[in-house]
Amino acid sequence: MTVQLTQLKTAVETESEKLLGCIHCGLCLQACPTYLQLGNENDSPRGRILLMRSVVEGKLELENPKFERHIDLCLGCRACETACPAGVEYGHLLESTRAALVRHNVKEPDTLPKKVLRKALRELFPFPKKFSRVMALNRFLRDSGLLQFALWLKPLRNLMNKVSPQAEFATSLLLSTRPVFTKALGRRRQRKMLESVAVEDKTLNEKREVSVFTGCVMEGLFKHTNDATARVLVANGAFLVPVKAQVCCGALHAHAGELEIAKDLARKNIEAFENHYKSLVIINSAGCGAMLKEYGELLKDDEKYAPLAHEFSSRVRDVSEYLHKVGVREGAPIEQKVTYDAPCHLYHAQRITSAPQEVLKAAIPNLDFKPLDGMQDCCGGAGIYNLSEPEMSDKILTDKINKVKATGADLLMTANPGCHMHLGAGCRTKGADCKVVHVVEVLDESYRKAGYYNQESL
Ligand code: SF4
Numbered sequence: 001m002t003v004q005l006t007q008l009k010t011a012v013e014t015e016s017e018k019l020l021g022c023i024h025c026g027l028c029l030q031a032c033p034t035y036l037q038l039g040n041e042n043d044s045p046r047g048r049i050l051l052m053r054s055v056v057e058g059k060l061e062l063e064n065p066k067f068e069r070h071i072d073l074c075l076g077c078r079a080c081e082t083a084c085p086a087g088v089e090y091g092h093l094l095e096s097t098r099a100a101l102v103r104h105n106v107k108e109p110d111t112l113p114k115k116v117l118r119k120a121l122r123e124l125f126p127f128p129k130k131f132s133r134v135m136a137l138n139r140f141l142r143d144s145g146l147l148q149f150a151l152w153l154k155p156l157r158n159l160m161n162k163v164s165p166q167a168e169f170a171t172s173l174l175l176s177t178r179p180v181f182t183k184a185l186g187r188r189r190q191r192k193m194l195e196s197v198a199v200e201d202k203t204l205n206e207k208r209e210v211s212v213f214t215g216c217v218m219e220g221l222f223k224h225t226n227d228a229t230a231r232v233l234v235a236n237g238a239f240l241v242p243v244k245a246q247v248c249c250g251a252l253h254a255h256a257g258e259l260e261i262a263k264d265l266a267r268k269n270i271e272a273f274e275n276h277y278k279s280l281v282i283i284n285s286a287g288c289g290a291m292l293k294e295y296g297e298l299l300k301d302d303e304k305y306a307p308l309a310h311e312f313s314s315r316v317r318d319v320s321e322y323l324h325k326v327g328v329r330e331g332a333p334i335e336q337k338v339t340y341d342a343p344c345h346l347y348h349a350q351r352i353t354s355a356p357q358e359v360l361k362a363a364i365p366n367l368d369f370k371p372l373d374g375m376q377d378c379c380g381g382a383g384i385y386n387l388s389e390p391e392m393s394d395k396i397l398t399d400k401i402n403k404v405k406a407t408g409a410d411l412l413m414t415a416n417p418g419c420h421m422h423l424g425a426g427c428r429t430k431g432a433d434c435k436v437v438h439v440v441e442v443l444d445e446s447y448r449k450a451g452y453y454n455q456e457s458l
């Protein structure tokens with residue numbers, strides 16, 4: 001299909017000012033993981049912006065396979081935005097470009113993982129019932145011991161790797177979602193547990209109403225983290241208002257160019273939360289949090305939803321951002337040495353750079369915190385990038401895991417499901433003796449040890 005050169009211009013015309021904002025200074029180059037790996041200007045932020053401009057100006061065809069390749073290889077980590085003195089909003093440019101490529105069918109997904117992922121984004125993630133059935137199957141595989149057995153038995157492992165070179169890594173991704181501390185509780189036990197959480201005297205009279213955005217992958221594979229988040233919030237004086245009709249946030253769709261699906265999901269979430277206008281929306285997944293905070297931008301051309309989206313986005317807080325602001329309660333010491341790897345969508349997209357570490361240091365006495373060199377650099381997970389671009393992803397992950405090993409930490413903390421799974425699989429396959437946990441789970445464990453919870457429920 002021949003694509004008119006003007007089509008990308010149409011798709012990114014609202015972003016043209018952002019394209020022109022780049023002054024080509026190159027300060028973003030050393031922050032870009034793909035440029036550092038490949039040394040190719042076209043795989044740098046400045047290079048990609050120039051390529052986008054060339055398409056808009058008619059000097060380069062949208063259907064040029066090299067153009068798509070350079071765009072595909074971008075992790076969407078947005079480290080270039082943090083480094084950029086001109087405030088270029090690269091993330092929005094990337095999303096618009098990918099949306100143009102998808103809309104005009106420039107190239108269908110060309111590998112099996114890309115085809116499966118595209119199908120899942122369109123036919124699975126937007127449908128909560130279907131999605132939760134697939135998550136239940138994944139939990140069964142994770143918890144039944146079948147996958148551990150397959151990895152343990154060498155002939156079976158070899159067979160898996162013959163079928164797909166990514167099979168062992170993909171299996172490790174799923175296994176890394178197993179809880180390190182407290183398992184997910186059934187609905188009734190968690191409710192009883194929340195009713196019995198000991199709240200500090202000083203917070204009794206100032207309960208703050210909040211709603212938790214539970215997410216799709218978070219609720220499917222990390223319910224133990226969602227449970228821990230709720231307990232920690234209640235222990236810090238929050239009053240939880242449940243919001244039932246919430247759906248997937250649409251972040252993976254926006255990053256993959258499926259902007260129309262992302263917009264539909266955003267509208268559903270805004271409607272789901274509209275009866276709770278007074279409460280803050282607390283989220284523990286960095287990628288979803290960044291998306292929720294950008295609903296205003298995503299729906300800016302939607303006359304009906306634009307003001308609602310801005311209002312909704314203004315109420316969204318990452319859980320560490322919230323606890324940092326209200327003042328976190330002190331728990332008990334934990335024995336393990338810990339380190340922290342910042343999710344790109346917390347550090348670069350939301351610019352929450354130190355709240356997770358500060359909250360932990362304030363709450364956990366004598367915390368043995370080991371700083372991680374390059375903690376703000378992408379781990380290579382980048383949503384579904386680890387499956388769609390395994391080679392580049394693996395190079396970036398290898399660097400990261402070597403740095404994790406150098407810390408000597410027992411626990412590697414992060415705050416995003418994609419990073420959690422990618423780092424967990426990296427530790428497992430690259431020989432790091434380190435378990436991956438969410439920041440809030442460490443806080444929850446400290447509170448459990450401090451006796452704030454009814455231990456029988458756990
Ligand atoms: S988003 Fe990340 S990978 Fe993409 S250009 Fe920016 S720094 Fe490079």
Ligand code: SF4
Pocket residue numbers: 021022023024025026027028029045046049080083084085086087088
């Ligand atoms: S730092 Fe900003 S202005 Fe400078 S080249 Fe990169 S994107 Fe352009």
